[in-house]
Amino acid sequence: xxxxxxxxxxxxxGPEIVGEALKVLDRICALYDHEFTYTDVDMGGxxxxxxxxxxxxxxxxxxxxxxxxxxxxxxGPKWNDVPGPxxxxxxxxxxxxxxxxxxxxxxxxxxxxxxxxxxLKQSIVDKGIDFIIVRELxxxxxxxxxxxxxxxxxxxAIDELRYSEQEIERIGRIxxxxxxxxxxxxxxxxxxxxxxxxxxxxxxxxxxAEEYPDVELSDxxxxxxxxxxxxxxxxxxxxxTENMFGDILSDxxxxxxxxxxxxxxxxxxADSCGLYEPxxxxxxxxxxxxxxxxxxxILSAAMMLRYSFDMAVEADCIENAxxxxxxxxxxxxxxxxxxxGCIKVGCREMGRLIIENMKRE
Ligand code: NAD
Numbered sequence: 401x402x403x404x405x406x407x408x409x410x411x412x413x414g415p416e417i418v419g420e421a422l423k424v425l426d427r428i429c430a431l432y433d434h435e436f437t438y439t440d441v442d443m444g445g446x447x448x449x450x451x452x453x454x455x456x457x458x459x460x461x462x463x464x465x466x467x468x469x470x471x472x473x474x475x476g477p478k479w480n481d482v483p484g485p486x487x488x489x490x491x492x493x494x495x496x497x498x499x500x501x502x503x504x505x506x507x508x509x510x511x512x513x514x515x516x517x518x519x520l521k522q523s524i525v526d527k528g529i530d531f532i533i534v535r536e537l538x539x540x541x542x543x544x545x546x547x548x549x550x551x552x553x554x555x556x557a558i559d560e561l562r563y564s565e566q567e568i569e570r571i572g573r574i575x576x577x578x579x580x581x582x583x584x585x586x587x588x589x590x591x592x593x594x595x596x597x598x599x600x601x602x603x604x605x606x607x608x609a610e611e612y613p614d615v616e617l618s619d620x621x622x623x624x625x626x627x628x629x630x631x632x633x634x635x636x637x638x639x640x641t642e643n644m645f646g647d648i649l650s651d652x653x654x655x656x657x658x659x660x661x662x663x664x665x666x667x668x669x670a671d672s673c674g675l676y677e678p679x680x681x682x683x684x685x686x687x688x689x690x691x692x693x694x695x696x697x698i699l700s701a702a703m704m705l706r707y708s709f710d711m712a713v714e715a716d717c718i719e720n721a722x723x724x725x726x727x728x729x730x731x732x733x734x735x736x737x738x739x740x741g742c743i744k745v746g747c748r749e750m751g752r753l754i755i756e757n758m759k760r761e
Contacts, residue, residue, distance in 0.1 A: 401709065402434070402435045402437075403437075403467045403468070403709055404436075404439070404467050405425070405437070405438050405466055405469070405470055406463040406465075406469045406470070407441065408441045408463075408472065408474075408495075409446075410444045410446065410471060410472040410474040411445040411472075411473065411474050411475055411476045411478075411684075412476050412682025412683050413473065413683045413687050413688075413692035413747075414444075414471075414473045414474065414682055416687075416688070417472050417473075417678065417692050417697040418471075418697060419751075420748065420750070420754075421700065422470075423751055424751065424755060424758070425701055427755045428714050431717065431759075432714050432717075434711075439466060441459045441463055443474055443491040444473075444474025444491050444682075445474060447459060447488075448479055453486065454488050454489075454491030455491035455494045460495065460498045463498070466673065467672070468673055468674055468676065468704050468708045468709070469673070471495075472677070472678075473683070474488040475487075475488040475682050476682050496537070501668055501675055502536065502538045502539070502567075502571060503535070503537060503571050503667065503669070504535045504646070504650070504666075505532055505666045505667070505707075506532065506533050506650045506663065506665045506679060507663065508529060508530075508531055508629075508650075509530045510525055510528075510529040510656070510657050510658070511722075513723070513726035514658060514659060514735055516658075516737055516740075517735065518658040519655065519656065520633075524632070524633070527632075528634050529633045529634055530637075531633065531636035531637055531638065532582065532638050533649055533653055534571065534574055534575045534578055534638060534639065534641070535641060535642075535645075535646025535647065535649075536568075536571040536646060539564075539567045539643055540642045540643035540644055541561040542643050542644060542647075544559060545559075545560040546558070546559050561595070561644075563597045565600065568600065568601050570670070571640065571642075572604055572608045572640060573608065574640075575605075575640030576609075576612040579612075579615045579637060579638040580612065580614065580615060581706060584616060585615070585616045585618070585637035585638065586615055586616070586638045586639075586640055587618045587619070587636055587639050588620070589622050589640070589649070590602055590619070590641065590642070590645070591621055593621060597642070598642075605619075622641070622645045626648070626652060629652050629653055629656065630652070630656065633656060659693075659734060660679065661680060661696050663678065663679045664676065664696050664699035664703050665700065666700070666703045666704070668707065668708075672708045673708065676700040677697070678697045678700055679696065690746035691746060693732040693733075693734050693747070694732075698718060698722065698751070699719065701718065702714075702718040705718070713761050716761060717759065717761055718758065720759075721754045721757035725750070725757055728753070729743050730742070730753050731743065731745065732747065
């Protein structure tokens with residue numbers, strides 16, 4: 401299969417971690433007879449330095465012309481004093497808007513080899529934690545009308561929360577399709593005991609469920625979900641929820657895994673062209689030192705294969721290689737604990753070891 405990938409290396413550790421992920425994708429091509437071609441895209445601080453703009457239109461167009469986009473991270477102290485609309489992070493917002501991605505998908509997975517890094521009790525971790533939060537990204541209370549008014553002698557702030565059936569249906573479909581590619585269970589999270597928007601959310605999810613008889617749907621109130629994520633996270637496969645609930649729950653879920661450097665993410669819209677990136681930032685404190693953990697980016701590349709290119713076997717190949725390297729005791733500094741006798745490696749060596757362990761399934 402031929403695929404064309406736009407590559408945003410970005411700033412800080414971005415070029416280092418993306419470099420390793422590209423080598424992993426090249427290995428997939430060799431093992432499975434695919435052809436991936438890459439176009440470099442300038443975004444973030446490096447684009448400000450080169451073009452005076454964090455994402456010039458010509459660079460955005462390269463992303464829109466591709467089959468998928470792989471991103472490292474953008475930003476850093478060098479651009480802290482750049483005025484608001486020209487900040488590196490604005491490039492990211494423009495990219496998401498330009499690509500029309502309305503779904504952010506973040507796995508919360510504890511690798512058994514790193515279980516000790518989780519803040520949860522061992523007895524909870526031992527049951528296994530491996531779920532995805534599918535969060536609506538461009539609707540809800542963050543995008544409703546905001547107003548601050550004077551009323552009866554005091555200041556009143558108003559934030560509007562609205563969702564249309566169509567907005568709920570399109571994110572719901574991503575949730576159900578994701579569940580189809582995983583454990584075939586989806587939990588719809590809302591606050592239907594209080595909010596009209598949540599009651600609509602729930603009814604749309606149940607209507608959609610009729611189209612996905614192979615996927616088991618359950619409902620959960622958001623306050624209960626926040627408790628269940630720390631009490632019994634092994635019950636979840638896919639969690640689908642609206643923007644603000646997802647914002648909060650996905651941060652909670654990433655904390656229980658214990659390592660920011662290990663977590664990939666995807667953002668998807670109406671077509672299969674998605675944006676894949678680790679959840680961490682550009683880590684300027686360790687940039688250029690060969691200390692970064694490339695696994696979050698390498699697993700983002702695996703998500704790209706699974707969700708944009710329908711290459712589940714190839715995605716498994718990458719994930720199994722990561723697991724094998726962790727089994728062998730290799731760790732980058734961020735996931736190394738002193739008491740385990742593990743072997744400390746740098747970013748490049750971690751990438752090399754993962755490639756060495758990739759086998760055709
Ligand atoms: P950060 O995620 O970059 O770093 C937080 C801490 O985690 C640092 O100590 C860093 O060294 C460590 N860390 C992060 N990723 C790591 C990895 N792969 N391997 C090993 N250690 C890792 O967050 P921050 O320091 O708050 O932000 C730094 C810059 O990144 C800021 O300019 C911020 O705006 C930007 N940022 C960008 C994105 C993005 O591009 N999507 C996301 C978040 C932050």
